[in-house]
Structure formats: structure tokens, C-alpha cells
Amino acid sequence: xxxxxxxERAGAAHEGGCTCGDCPHGAREGYRRAVAAFxxxxxxxxxxxxxxxxxxxxxxxSRQWVSDELxxxxxxxxxxxxxxGRAWLLSVWRVTLCAVWGGFVVLLLGQALTAVGAGxxxxxxxxxxxxxxxxxxxxxxATLHRGxxxxxxxxxxxxxxxxxxxxxASAWLLLAVFSVLVLxxxxxxxxxxxxxxxxxxxxxxxxxxxxxxxxxxVCAVAVAxxxxxxxxxxxxxxxxxxxxxxxxADLLCDDDRRGSFTDVQYVFVNAAAVVFCAVRLARxxxxxxxxxxxxxLLVAVSAATYLAGRFADGTRPVVLSVVRSREAGDLxxxxxxxxxxxxxxxxxxxxxxxxxxxxxxMVVRIGAVHVHVPLVPVPGGFAxxxxxxxxxxxxxxxxxxxVTVQVVTAAGVETNSVTVEVCD
Numbered sequence: 001x002x003x004x005x006x007x008e009r010a011g012a013a014h015e016g017g018c019t020c021g022d023c024p025h026g027a028r029e030g031y032r033r034a035v036a037a038f039x040x041x042x043x044x045x046x047x048x049x050x051x052x053x054x055x056x057x058x059x060x061x062s063r064q065w066v067s068d069e070l071x072x073x074x075x076x077x078x079x080x081x082x083x084x085g086r087a088w089l090l091s092v093w094r095v096t097l098c099a100v101w102g103g104f105v106v107l108l109l110g111q112a113l114t115a116v117g118a119g120x121x122x123x124x125x126x127x128x129x130x131x132x133x134x135x136x137x138x139x140x141x142a143t144l145h146r147g148x149x150x151x152x153x154x155x156x157x158x159x160x161x162x163x164x165x166x167x168x169a170s171a172w173l174l175l176a177v178f179s180v181l182v183l184x185x186x187x188x189x190x191x192x193x194x195x196x197x198x199x200x201x202x203x204x205x206x207x208x209x210x211x212x213x214x215x216x217x218v219c220a221v222a223v224a225x226x227x228x229x230x231x232x233x234x235x236x237x238x239x240x241x242x243x244x245x246x247x248x249a250d251l252l253c254d255d256d257r258r259g260s261f262t263d264v265q266y267v268f269v270n271a272a273a274v275v276f277c278a279v280r281l282a283r284x285x286x287x288x289x290x291x292x293x294x295x296x297l298l299v300a301v302s303a304a305t306y307l308a309g310r311f312a313d314g315t316r317p318v319v320l321s322v323v324r325s326r327e328a329g330d331l332x333x334x335x336x337x338x339x340x341x342x343x344x345x346x347x348x349x350x351x352x353x354x355x356x357x358x359x360x361x362m363v364v365r366i367g368a369v370h371v372h373v374p375l376v377p378v379p380g381g382f383a384x385x386x387x388x389x390x391x392x393x394x395x396x397x398x399x400x401x402x403v404t405v406q407v408v409t410a411a412g413v414e415t416n417s418v419t420v421e422v423c424d
Contacts, residue, residue: 027080027087034080038073038356045070046377060338060393067360067374074356074375081355085160085245093142093150100138100151104131122189123182123285130181134174152246157226159352160243162250164263165222165306168270172215175274179211179281179288186286202287210291211277214299218270221303228310238314239350239411241358254313256351262309269302317347317415322405325391334423337398343390343407345415353410359385361410364392367403371395400424 044050045066055061111124142150149156155170157163180203187199205212232238241255251267254260273295280289324333325340335341343364353359362373362385371392376384384391390407404417 027084031080031084071360078357081244089149093146096151126185169222208288210296241352266306319345349387358410363408
């Protein structure tokens with residue numbers, strides 16, 4: 001239904017109901033309509049409606065037909081989500097520029113208000129010029145990367161989510177660059193030899209050691225986190241699923257959009273430290289902001305906690321047991337072809353893989369036969385597959401005898417194999 005509606009409106013003007021995907025509004029509207037169509041179809045199937053008469057006589061046939069229908073619709077939703085994500089990146093780069101120059105306006109107003117009574121100074125002029133120069137550089141960078149979200153481009157990880165470690169490191173880097181620019185501009189405007197010597201001494205290592213240490217720590221954490229995640233994904237001890245688009249919630253949440261303690265404490269501690277340094281710079285613009293060692297140690301402890309959390313996140317999916325599925329009234333029996341089997345374990349649905357198209361991509365390898373896990377709808381979601389239990393039929397192509405059972409998750413990671421006996 002969503003595809004048909006999109007085709008009918010493809011040649012229309014980009015108005016409120018546009019779903020062609022050529023403009024941000026149209027992409028978002030098309031995605032919303034596709035999601036609504038999928039939810040309506042899923043809930044209808046869950047209520048037993050919409051089944052053709054040819055498959056109603058067989059529970060397994062009806063289940064497979066429903067799963068195939070939902071899989072096709074889920075692929076439409078996924079395609080609409082990707083279109084909406086690309087359109088969002090094309091539109092958000094202007095928002096990042098508004099944030100940059102909005103900050104410049106706030107700084108200008110703050111300088112003007114605080115200058116009342118105290119008078120204007122060279123440091124105030126240097127601060128505004130430094131902010132304008134930094135804003136110009138950020139504007140140029142955002143323009144070059146406007147197709148990837150503007151200023152968000154260097155902050156987005158390989159999984160298309162905002163990286164907490166890169167964002168924190170970027171905040172400290174911008175503060176350090178701004179501080180140096182303020183000092184450099186004051187030095188350029190100083191006329192007396194004593195003033196120039198005082199400004200140069202403001203760059204002394206003893207005064208900026210805390211700031212430089214914290215900057216080194218957060219930058220090292222950003223590099224280390226990328227290496228750790230890549231190594232764990234390659235070793236199949238961490239499952240990563242690509243997101244449709246970056247979100248601000250990524251800074252504080254895990255891949256499943258649940259609040260993460262390690263991310264939250266890392267962002268909050270560093271935000272407080274950055275604000276402290278900004279205040280110190282505003283009070284003494286003639287030197288680098290001197291970050292106390294106690295606060296620098298707090299940032300280091302927070303960084304160590306965050307990095308340890310990256311080592312602890314996620315586990316490899318595992319199959320614990322495989323049993324014959326039994327409904328009420330069935331007799332106990334061995335596993336035969338045509339029976340349903342329950343695969344019990346953990347980690348079958350990794351964080352971020354709860355979307356229907358991801359669930360439809362799960363596969364169970366039974367011997368040499370690959371069986372796609374059927375989608376079993378219930379109101380508001382799916383009963384199968386789940387993170388700890390999968391139910392699949394044993395196809396007739398499976399030869400009797402001992403066979404291995406192995407799960408391939410939505411992230412493409414293979415579990416361990418378990419051997420079961422299939423009887424005639």
C-alpha cells in the first residue's frame with residue numbers, strides 16, 4: 001500500500017502529503033505511512049484476518065504465508081526508513097550551522113551585557129573574532145559534508161549512530177582551539193612588550209597541563225573505542241546493527257535506545273568539566289583555562305569507566321538447547337521432519353535489530369538446509385523470533401540422523417552448533 005501511494009504521488013508537487021522521497025518532508029511522510037501500513041497488516045494477521053482460503057487448512061502453510069507477506073512489507077518499511085535517513089542528513093546540516101551561529105549570537109549578547117559598567121576590552125574583541133573564525137571554519141566543514149549531516153559527519157560512527165566518545169573529544173578540542181585563538185588574537189593586538197610576555201606565559205605548560213591531559217585522555221578514548229569495537233565485531237563477540245540515521249539519544253543510550261550508565265556518566269562528567277573550563281577562560285582570557293587536577297582525575301576515572309563498558313558490552317549469541325515443540329494435547333515424540341523445534345539460547349536478537357526486516361533475515365541452519373525463521377505476529381509485535389527462543393519447522397529436505405543446528409542472527413553472527421537426532 002505504501003509503495004502504491006508513493007508511486008501515485010511521485011510526480012506531484014512537494015506538498016503536505018508528498019511521499020516521493022525527493023524532499024525531506026516527503027521521505028518522512030512516506031516512512032510514516034509505510035510503518036502504519038505494516039502495523040495494520042501485522043495486527044490484522046495477529047487477529048486471524050486476511051488469510052486466503054487456500055492456506056487456512058494448514059497451520060504451517062498459513063504461518064509461512066503470513067511470514068512471507070510481512071517480510072515483503074517489512075522490506076518496504078526498511079527502504080522508506082533509509083530514504084528518510086538520507087533526507088534527514090541532507091536537511092540537518094543547516095541545523096548544525098544554525099547552532100554554531102546561534103552560539104556566536106549568544107556570545108555576542110553575553111559580551112555586550114557584561115561590558116556594561118566594566119567597559120569593552122581587547123579580550124572581548126579577541127573572543128568575538130575567535131568565535132567568528134571558528135564558526136567560519138565549521139561552516140566550511142559543514143558545507144563540504146552537507147550530504148552526511150554537516151558537522152555531524154565526524155561524530156557519526158560506522159554503525160550510523162552518534163559516537164559518544166567522538167562527541168566528547170570534539171567538545172574538548174573545540175574549547176582548546178578557541179582558547180588558543182583568543183590568546184593569539186590578544187597577542188596580535190597587544191602593543192606593549194610586557195603584555196605580550198604575559199600572554200605568552202599564559203601558554204605555559206604548568207597552567208595548561210590539566211586541559212592538555214584531559215584532551216589527550218578523551219582523544220585516546222575515542223581512538224581506543226573505535227579499535228575495540230572493530231576488533232570485537234571481527235571476533236564475533238559483539239553484534240552491531242547499522243541504524244537508519246543518527247539521533248541525539250545515541251549519546252546517552254545503547255543500540256537498543258535504552259539508557260546506558262557508562263555513556264550517561266561520561267557525557268555528564270565531561271560536560272561539567274567543559275563548562276568549568278569555559279568559565280575559567282571567561283574569567284581569565286589571558287591564559288589557557290587551568291583545569292584543577294582533581295577535576296582532571298574525575299574526567300580520567302569517567303573515561304576509564306566508559307572504556308571498560310565498551311569491553312563489557314554485548315556477548316556472543318549462543319544456542320543452549322534444541323527441543324521438539326509441543327502443543328497442548330500432543331504426544332511426546334522424537335524430532336521428525338515436519339515438526340517444529342524450539343531453539344533456546346541467548347543473544348539471537350542483538351540490540352538495534354528489533355525491526356521487522358532485521359528479524360526476517362534470521363536463519364537457522366539445520367544440517368545443510370537453511371531455514372528462515374518465520375515471523376509470528378501478535379498485537380504490537382512478534383512472538384517469534386525472540387532474543388532467547390526461536391521456533392522453526394524441520395523441512396523434509398533434512399535427512400534422518402544426527403544433524404547440527406546453528407543460528408545466524410540479524411547481525412550476521414553465527415552461534416555455536418548443537419547436534420540433534422532427526423528420526424524417520
